[in-house]
Amino acid sequence: MNRILRIDPDNRLAVVEPGVTNEALQQALAPHGFFWAPDPGSAPWCTVGGNLACNASGPHAVKYGSTRDNVLGLRAVAGNGESFRCGTRTTKSAIGYDLTRLLVGSEGTLAVITEATLKLTPKPAAARTLRATYRNTAAAARAVARIMAQAATPCALEFMDALALKLARDHQPGAGVPVAEALLMIELDGAPDALDSAVAAVEAAARVDGLVQLEVARDEAQTRALWAARKALSLAQRSVTQHKINEDVVVPVSRLPELVDGVRQLAERHAVPIVSFGHAGNGNLHVNLLPRDLDEIERAYAALPELFALVIALDGTISGEHGIGVVKREFMPLALPAATLDLMRGIKSAFDPDGILNPGKLLP
Amino acid sequence: MNRILRIDPDNRLAVVEPGVTNEALQQALAPHGFFWAPDPGSAPWCTVGGNLACNASGPHAVKYGSTRDNVLGLRAVAGNGESFRCGTRTTKSAIGYDLTRLLVGSEGTLAVITEATLKLTPKPAAARTLRATYRNTAAAARAVARIMAQAATPCALEFMDALALKLARDHQPGAGVPVAEALLMIELDGAPDALDSAVAAVEAAARVDGLVQLEVARDEAQTRALWAARKALSLAQRSVTQHKINEDVVVPVSRLPELVDGVRQLAERHAVPIVSFGHAGNGNLHVNLLPRDLDEIERAYAALPELFALVIALDGTISGEHGIGVVKREFMPLALPAATLDLMRGIKSAFDPDGILNPGKLLP
Numbered sequence: 001m002n003r004i005l006r007i008d009p010d011n012r013l014a015v016v017e018p019g020v021t022n023e024a025l026q027q028a029l030a031p032h033g034f035f036w037a038p039d040p041g042s043a044p045w046c047t048v049g050g051n052l053a054c055n056a057s058g059p060h061a062v063k064y065g066s067t068r069d070n071v072l073g074l075r076a077v078a079g080n081g082e083s084f085r086c087g088t089r090t091t092k093s094a095i096g097y098d099l100t101r102l103l104v105g106s107e108g109t110l111a112v113i114t115e116a117t118l119k120l121t122p123k124p125a126a127a128r129t130l131r132a133t134y135r136n137t138a139a140a141a142r143a144v145a146r147i148m149a150q151a152a153t154p155c156a157l158e159f160m161d162a163l164a165l166k167l168a169r170d171h172q173p174g175a176g177v178p179v180a181e182a183l184l185m186i187e188l189d190g191a192p193d194a195l196d197s198a199v200a201a202v203e204a205a206a207r208v209d210g211l212v213q214l215e216v217a218r219d220e221a222q223t224r225a226l227w228a229a230r231k232a233l234s235l236a237q238r239s240v241t242q243h244k245i246n247e248d249v250v251v252p253v254s255r256l257p258e259l260v261d262g263v264r265q266l267a268e269r270h271a272v273p274i275v276s277f278g279h280a281g282n283g284n285l286h287v288n289l290l291p292r293d294l295d296e297i298e299r300a301y302a303a304l305p306e307l308f309a310l311v312i313a314l315d316g317t318i319s320g321e322h323g324i325g326v327v328k329r330e331f332m333p334l335a336l337p338a339a340t341l342d343l344m345r346g347i348k349s350a351f352d353p354d355g356i357l358n359p360g361k362l363l364p
Numbered sequence: 365m366n367r368i369l370r371i372d373p374d375n376r377l378a379v380v381e382p383g384v385t386n387e388a389l390q391q392a393l394a395p396h397g398f399f400w401a402p403d404p405g406s407a408p409w410c411t412v413g414g415n416l417a418c419n420a421s422g423p424h425a426v427k428y429g430s431t432r433d434n435v436l437g438l439r440a441v442a443g444n445g446e447s448f449r450c451g452t453r454t455t456k457s458a459i460g461y462d463l464t465r466l467l468v469g470s471e472g473t474l475a476v477i478t479e480a481t482l483k484l485t486p487k488p489a490a491a492r493t494l495r496a497t498y499r500n501t502a503a504a505a506r507a508v509a510r511i512m513a514q515a516a517t518p519c520a521l522e523f524m525d526a527l528a529l530k531l532a533r534d535h536q537p538g539a540g541v542p543v544a545e546a547l548l549m550i551e552l553d554g555a556p557d558a559l560d561s562a563v564a565a566v567e568a569a570a571r572v573d574g575l576v577q578l579e580v581a582r583d584e585a586q587t588r589a590l591w592a593a594r595k596a597l598s599l600a601q602r603s604v605t606q607h608k609i610n611e612d613v614v615v616p617v618s619r620l621p622e623l624v625d626g627v628r629q630l631a632e633r634h635a636v637p638i639v640s641f642g643h644a645g646n647g648n649l650h651v652n653l654l655p656r657d658l659d660e661i662e663r664a665y666a667a668l669p670e671l672f673a674l675v676i677a678l679d680g681t682i683s684g685e686h687g688i689g690v691v692k693r694e695f696m697p698l699a700l701p702a703a704t705l706d707l708m709r710g711i712k713s714a715f716d717p718d719g720i721l722n723p724g725k726l727l728p
Contacts, residue, residue, distance in 0.1 A: 008616075008618075009509075009513055010509040010513070010616075010617060010618040011509070011616040011617050011618050011647075012512055012513065012617075013616075033513065033514075034513075054458050055456075055457075055458045055462075056458070057456070061455070061456060062455075065429070065433065066455070066456055068462065068465070069429065069433050078703075078707060082703040082706065082707070083703060084701055084703035084704040084707060085701060085704065086700075086704055086707075088614065088680070088681045089616045089679050089680070090614040090615065090616055090646060090647045090648070090680060090681065090684070091425070091426075091430070091646045091647075092419075092421070092425060092430055092614055092643070092646040092647070092648045092684040092685060093419075093614060093681050093683065093684060094418050094419045094420070094469050094612075094683045094684060094685050094686060094687045094688070095681050095682060095683050095687075095688060095696065095699050095700065096469070096470075096688065096696065096700065096704075096705075096708050096726060096727065097466055097469070097470055097474075097708045097711050097712075098419075098432065098465050098466055098468070098469055099704065099707060099708070101432070101462050101465040101466070102461055102462055102465070102466050104462065105458050105460070105461070105462055106460075106461055110461075122512075122513055122514050122515040122517070123515065124515045125515065145373075145374040145375070148376055148486075149373055149374070149376065149397065149398075149486055150397075150486050151486040151487065151488045151489065151554070151555065152555060153486070190515070190558070191515065191516060191558070191561045191562065191565065192561075193558075193560075193561045194554070194555070194557075194558030194561055194562065196557075197555045197556075197557045197558055198555065198558065201555065250452065250454040250456055250457060251454065252372075252374075252375040252377075252453045252454055253374060253375050253376075254372075254374040254375050279456070282454060282455045282456040283375075283454045283455070283456070284454070284456045315453050316452070316453070316454060317452045317454065317457050317459050318459060319457070319458045319459050320454070320456040320457060320458060321456060321458050322458060323458045323459075324458070324459060324460065332459065332460065335459050336450075336459065336460065337448055337449060339442075339446040339447060339448035340448045340449065340450055340460075340463065341460075342446065343442060343446075343448060343463060343714060343715060344460050344461045344463070346711075346713075346714025346715070347461050347710075347711055347714055348461075349710075349714065350707060350710025350711055350713065350714055351707060351710070362460060363460065
């Protein structure tokens with residue numbers, strides 16, 4: 001049962017059961033002029049409960065915050081069997097420990113969420129898309145930092161590396177996907193007559209040394225054409241292999257060039273295709289390993305610890321929104337000091353003393 | 365020692381020691397074109413550590429989020445003696461329990477923060493101020509809900525009730541503070557040529573039945589004049605009494621009229637002046653009891669439990685940003701179910717098993 005319990009426009013909130021899909025929620029909110037900021041690529045299938053469990057938020061987090069920033073309160077049943085509620089119906093509160101944001105991203109290991117009060121965002125009236133290509137990733141990363149340093153924050157700021165572009169081109173030869181070392185997709189939203197100045201500001205920020213081409217979509221058709229490369233990518237990857245290993249590492253924006261270069265070296269050293277793309281404004285890249293046979297699968301898994309070590313060395317972390325689950329659990333000690341993990345274990349014990357919730361996940 | 369360890373514009377972050385004052389931080393950030401979103405009225409004296417401990421954020425939280433939304437990571441020493449770090453240097457992460465936001469608002473009861481990595485916001489180039497008066501609080505609250513339901517979110521949306529206006533008028537007779545049942549101060553920021561449409565949208569939303577007057581400041585002098593009432597209020601209250609009891613309750617925006625009416629009834633029943641004003645966009649009102657002698661002080665403290673009961677009955681909560689500390693501790697069971705408090709106690713035990721950090725605060 002996908003249930004939306006209440007939409008309350010006056011208070012900019014919605015109360016939902018966690019089983020509702022993200023897309024069903026967005027469709028229910030649209031007539032009220034609102035959306036819920038998190039909208040991962042999997043929106044048609046992923047549930048709001050899943051978004052909450054993994055703090056999974058998608059491309060618009062760069063402007064509207066992650067899932068954690070867009071939840072006000074929860075009802076849940078802790079592992080100790082107790083039902084509880086936490087949070088408020090307001091956007092401000094200072095009454096004790098923030099259990100709401102603690103549960104977001106806890107991957108179901110502390111409590112089973114039974115109801116969520118979500119913070120809504122008014123839908124902007126218009127949007128504008130830009131696409132920029134660069135001679136190298138360093139130039140693209142410099143553009144990202146400059147774009148994020150001015151006040152017209154884009155609602156999406158996506159990156160694709162050379163291999164991602166090649167895959168998209170091979171998959172959709174007629175779609176006009178450019179040849180470049182690095183590409184940025186930039187989307188701005190706002191009031192229609194505010195967008196010209198926002199586009200001008202972002203365009204100025206994006207024009208760094210190393211820019212190859214910058215295009216601004218003038219209408220709906222041009223917008224669709226510019227996004228074609230990014231949209232084609234999911235299917236393009238699937239056409240390469242059925243064995244995609246999907247990582248979602250995060251590094252500070254200024255370290256993106258080192259990440260992309262490092263990933264390229266990894267791909268060469270282990271002789272396995274690796275594509276890098278994703279939410280550059282948050283420094284959150286999907287680094288997808290695309291092994292095509294058993295040998296490559298073996299080499300891909302051998303490359304993973306090096307990828308995570310690289311990310312940690314760049315002051316980043318091993319997951320932006322996919323979470324830890326089973327497969328990254330063994331890498332947690334690489335990402336977090338022992339004292340931090342011990343405190344997490346203490347919290348786990350307080351909520352779930354018998355370890356009955358999602359055992360074997362998240363904590364090593 | 366007020367120390368700012370690092371300002372990193374490329375990654376939109378600053379690393380600070382918690383003893384730095386909010387104002388010193390803002391001054392250091394200004395040349396880089398950034399600010400830190402939290403800026404309570406006490407900015408010249410309050411420390412960033414204090415802001416973090418109480419999740420205290422001030423008027424701009426309505427657009428830029430509360431303190432919790434503007435911190436990326438922390439270093440701290442838990443009550444168990446262990447140093448640890450948590451969070452990331454990026455705006456997205458999904459690696460285990462969010463200890464960073466758990467510490468924010470924990471009032472020093474879990475750990476001593478030794479270093480904070482703060483998320484910065486680019487300073488908008490321009491701002492515009494509107495002032496609207498209403499025949500009653502219900503009309504003002506309707507305007508607040510309508511303003512918050514459109515996409516041009518103000519960077520401040522402040523409310524003053526009739527008594528707050530009277531105090532400001534008495535204190536500064538020549539400042540042009542209007543006579544009204546309810547007043548809204550609205551500030552919009554953004555790119556200079558985007559502000560006209562934003563002001564128009566907000567003006568349209570503010571024009572509800574019951575509007576008395578709506579003024580838009582055309583220049584710096586008019587802006588100062590419009591803000592005079594709000595600015596005069598702190599000193600005005602002090603001129604009434606030295607015994608101000610400063611509450612900061614929160615209710616959903618749609619319940620603001622019931623809150624203000626209820627507060628007025630409380631003031632009559634207990635025969636003590638109570639002034640209501642504050643961050644209406646967040647539903648966060650400063651409800652200040654102003655007893656002038658010992659009898660009134662006694663009656664004011666008698667009124668407090670009724671105020672908190674009223675707020676809870678309106679689906680609100682007892683503190684938006686001042687926190688619980690000692691004085692509101694006994695009211696926590698009113699605000700939160702026993703199961704929620706038990707989980708908080710479990711977290712306290714995990715971080716501070718011997719109860720050495722800020723004993724007697726926050727948890728009943």
